[in-house]
Amino acid sequence: MVRWCSGVRRCLLILACVACFACAFSNRLCHHRLSIITRTNNSNSQCPHLQPSTPSWTRFLAATSIIDSNETSKSAESTFWLTVPTSSSQSESGTSNLPAIAGIDRETGPLPPGAYKQIGERDTIVSCLLGIGICSQANSDDGDEVWEEASKNCQKLIDSGFNTFVMNNPATNDLKSATVSKKKSMRRGNAERAMLSLEKQREQNLVLRTKIRHEAEEHFYKVLHQNTPKSVLRSCNFMVNLEVPAILSTDQRKHSGVDEEQSLSFGNGWMVRESVGNALKRVKMETLGSVVLEWKNHSPYHLDVLDSLFEMKREGLIRSISTQNFPPSLLRSALSCGFDVQSNGIVGNMMNTHNLRSDSELGILCSEQELSRHISAPLGGGLFTDSNSMLSKKRIEALFGTYCHDKSNIISTTQKWANYQSIKDTLHELSQKYQVSCESISLRWLLQMNEKAGDSVIVGTKLGMDLREQQGGSPYNRQSELREVFTFALEDDDMELLGEISGQSSSPEFPPGGDQKIDFSNKSLWI
Numbered sequence: 001m002v003r004w005c006s007g008v009r010r011c012l013l014i015l016a017c018v019a020c021f022a023c024a025f026s027n028r029l030c031h032h033r034l035s036i037i038t039r040t041n042n043s044n045s046q047c048p049h050l051q052p053s054t055p056s057w058t059r060f061l062a063a064t065s066i067i068d069s070n071e072t073s074k075s076a077e078s079t080f081w082l083t084v085p086t087s088s089s090q091s092e093s094g095t096s097n098l099p100a101i102a103g104i105d106r107e108t109g110p111l112p113p114g115a116y117k118q119i120g121e122r123d124t125i126v127s128c129l130l131g132i133g134i135c136s137q138a139n140s141d142d143g144d145e146v147w148e149e150a151s152k153n154c155q156k157l158i159d160s161g162f163n164t165f166v167m168n169n170p171a172t173n174d175l176k177s178a179t180v181s182k183k184k185s186m187r188r189g190n191a192e193r194a195m196l197s198l199e200k201q202r203e204q205n206l207v208l209r210t211k212i213r214h215e216a217e218e219h220f221y222k223v224l225h226q227n228t229p230k231s232v233l234r235s236c237n238f239m240v241n242l243e244v245p246a247i248l249s250t251d252q253r254k255h256s257g258v259d260e261e262q263s264l265s266f267g268n269g270w271m272v273r274e275s276v277g278n279a280l281k282r283v284k285m286e287t288l289g290s291v292v293l294e295w296k297n298h299s300p301y302h303l304d305v306l307d308s309l310f311e312m313k314r315e316g317l318i319r320s321i322s323t324q325n326f327p328p329s330l331l332r333s334a335l336s337c338g339f340d341v342q343s344n345g346i347v348g349n350m351m352n353t354h355n356l357r358s359d360s361e362l363g364i365l366c367s368e369q370e371l372s373r374h375i376s377a378p379l380g381g382g383l384f385t386d387s388n389s390m391l392s393k394k395r396i397e398a399l400f401g402t403y404c405h406d407k408s409n410i411i412s413t414t415q416k417w418a419n420y421q422s423i424k425d426t427l428h429e430l431s432q433k434y435q436v437s438c439e440s441i442s443l444r445w446l447l448q449m450n451e452k453a454g455d456s457v458i459v460g461t462k463l464g465m466d467l468r469e470q471q472g473g474s475p476y477n478r479q480s481e482l483r484e485v486f487t488f489a490l491e492d493d494d495m496e497l498l499g500e501i502s503g504q505s506s507s508p509e510f511p512p513g514g515d516q517k518i519d520f521s522n523k524s525l526w527i
Contacts, residue, residue, distance in 0.1 A: 098129075098444075098451055100489035106480045111161035115486055117372075117454045119237065119342055120319040125289060127237040129447055130482055131164035132157055133376065133460040135171075136216035147223040150463040153476045154224060158232060160479035166239035166292070167217045168460060169209045171402075210243055217282040225284050237289035240279045241324065244296045244305055272308035276317060288318045292345060295325040302330060306339045322374065328361040335369055343456070348375040350384055350423050350442060351404035351416070353504040356449065372454040375446055377403040379459070383420065384427060384442040396420070422501050430494060440484045445498050448490055 099112030116126045134150070154165070217240075225233065279288060291309060295302065309321050323331065324345035331344055346355040346362070355362050355373070366373060379385055381399040391399070400416050411419075427438040434441070446457050464476040490498075499505035 098448055098489065099486045102487050104483060104487055106483055108159050108479075109161060111483065112486055115161070117456070119290065125235070125237055125319060126163070127289075127456070128162050128164045129454070129456045130162060130443070130485060131166060131237075131239070131374065131456055131458040132162055133166050133168045133458040134216075134220065135460050135462045135465075136167050136169065136213050144223070146465050146467065147219050148227075149467060150220055150465050151223040151227050153463045153478070154220075155228060156476065157479050158228075158236065160483060162479065162482065163236040164239065164456070165236065166241070166458060167213055167220065169241075170212050206243065213241070214278075214282060221283045233285070237319075238283050238285065239290040239292055239322075240283060240288055241292045241294055242275055242279070242305075242309075243294050244299050244301050269308045269311070272305055273312065276309070276312055280317070287316065290320045290322055290342065291318050292322045292324050295323065295327065295330065302326070303334060303337060303339075306334055306337075306341075310339055328365050331362075331371075332365060335371075341371070343372040343374050343454075345374045345376060345458075347377045347403065348373075348446065349378050349380045349403060350445075350498070350502040350504075351380060351400070351419060352377070353502050356446075356504050358450075366450075366453060370453065372456065373450070374456045374458055376458045377460075378446050378457045379439060379442055380404055384423070385439040386431075386437050388424065388438075419501075419503075426497065426501055430490075430498075433494075434488045434490075436484050436488055437481065439481065440488075441490070441498075443482075443485045444488070444490055445495065447485070448495060449499075449504070 097114060099114045101112050104112060111128065115130070116128055118124045119127045132154075134154075157165075221238075276288065276291065279291070280286070293302065293305060293309065306321070309318060312318050313321060320342040321339075322342045322345060323334070325347075326334070326344050331341075334341060344362070344366070348356045354360060356375075357363050358367065365371065380403045382388060382391060383396065383399050383404070388396075397413060400413070400420075404416070424438075427441050430441045431438045443457055443459065447455065449455070459482065461478050468474070496505065
């Protein structure tokens with residue numbers, strides 16, 4: 001009996017020791033977990049190479065040093081959740097910080113780190129540096145098949161990491177009535193009436209283009225919301241253009257047919273709120289990702305409209321506000337009034353480099369204010385792609401006038417052809433060197449030119465709405481073509497070469513105050 005009791009005591013003593021050891025180990029483990037959680041919360045700053053969409057377990061491993069965050073740059077692995085560089089983003093001879101990953105998945109998954117930028121202040125979203133400009137159809141009454149195809153191909157782009165979209169205005173060529181009306185107005189003997197008629201026609205064309213775009217937005221986003229999870233749509237940045245009408249005199253209103261209500265100040269808060277409210281209904285979102293305010297010549301309402309837009313931004317209806325084609329003087333006035341716009345949209349490509357130059361007035365302003373630019377028409381309507389050989393001479397000259405009209409450097413058509421041929425030959429040589437398309441060279445050049453400021457590029461696509469695939473054509477594969485931009489980096493010598501042949505490196509004479517006809521800094525114009 002005594003022996004049995006002593007055995008029990010030994011067992012109890014052993015159990016007590018085990019319990020003490022387990023308690024001490026548990027406290028140590030708890031302390032270690034708390035330190036891990038603290039480090040995990042700061043994983044965004046410690047592991048900037050990881051995407052915001054990277055799952056928590058990957059960030060947890062990188063933050064706790066269970067995996068080496070620097071070691072990931074040597075891995076060739078690429079998955080939907082994490083695209084890991086195969087080499088440094090900097091080229092051997094270049095200084096680009098944009099991603100250049102040769103082994104990137106060409107079909108799906110988020111784009112590499114560095115291909116996105118944050119927009120907004122409180123409710124920030126991540127926006128891709130390569131935005132998608134949807135070419136709206138002139139006929140928005142097409143069958144549901146068109147919009148279903150557009151929605152399906154938009155989902156392909158989203159799955160491939162492209163999350164920034166904007167519905168473009170239809171091309172001027174689609175508005176056939178413009179040319180006819182212009183010819184009729186020129187036949188009139190009264191020059192003043194002809195001028196007013198042209199002004200009226202321009203206003204009507206603007207209204208028509210806006211109407212077509214609004215209808216396209218309504219159809220497209222309706223189908224997209226029906227077929228796409230809301231959580232996916234909330235991660236996208238849908239940009240919406242907002243127009244400002246021009247001010248007309250009493251005589252102009254009389255001849256142009258614009259009624260008194262339309263000629264009132266567009267800056268009245270209720271009118272701006274009505275436009276934003278209509279945009280929210282069209283895109284079917286609770287908040288607009290980006291509102292882009294387009295510049296309108298002779299209109300004094302820009303600052304007033306910006307004031308109303310920023311008020312709605314503070315209310316949470318808008319995440320970010322950008323401008324489009326604002327002259328440097330107006331842009332400077334807006335910034336001096338405290339309107340912190342996200343970016344200013346310009347038209348820029350290898351034959352239209354005026355606003356891309358760092359020594360231009362706009363370039364100097366963007367550098368001083370750390371203001372980024374979103375660049376449209378980067379491929380000149382198809383001039384700087386591999387399929388440019390399919391364009392007719394008449395079509396190329398039309399594209400010269402539409403997308404390559406540099407007001408600071410007006411040259412003859414013959415000289416334009418010579419410049420274009422030189423650019424084509426250089427793009428072809430570089431495409432052979434880097435084993436990528438001419439289109440990728442053009443887009444990479446624009447992104448790499450001013451990457452520190454976070455310039456972005458808007459690339460146009462029809463999203464398969466021409467139904468070419470249904471008619472036996474090749475499948476829609478635009479996402480693979482665009483992902484190629486992040487598989488290489490242009491060397492410094494090649495960047496300089498492209499800058500020279502495009503005229504981007506030249507130093508143009510810039511006349512002071514040549515971009516405005518009215519004094520936008522005059523606060524008496526505020527309504």
